[in-house]
Amino acid sequence: MFIELNDRVYINLNKITRIKIDEVQDGIRVRFYEGNDQVAKSQRFESVKEAKEWIKNKLLG
Known part of the structure; x- marks a missing residue:
């Protein structure tokens, strides 16, 4: 399954x-x-909490 990074x-x-x-x-x-x-990386986040939220929204949708 492809997702848009x-x-x-x-x-x-x-x-x-x-x-x-x-x-x-x-x-x-x-x-x-x-x-x-390593095959890809995301944009920069200010906190680990923001990164976790991004993962939840983007990947676990």
């Missing part, structure tokens, strides 16, 4: 093995992995 990127959720919320230099991002390889 943003206006230019779609990801195949059937291949995603792990989703991780990471705090990086420019803020908090949701990262998507196939096995050990």
Whole structure:
């Protein structure tokens, strides 16, 4: 099942093995992995709570 990550990127959720919320230099991002390889990342969030809400709305809809 493909979902729209943003206006230019779609990801195949059937291949995603792990989703991780990471705090990086420019803020908090949701990262998507196939096995050990990162295949996509979300926009920047101000808090982990915002990132979790985004995941709930986007993926669990």
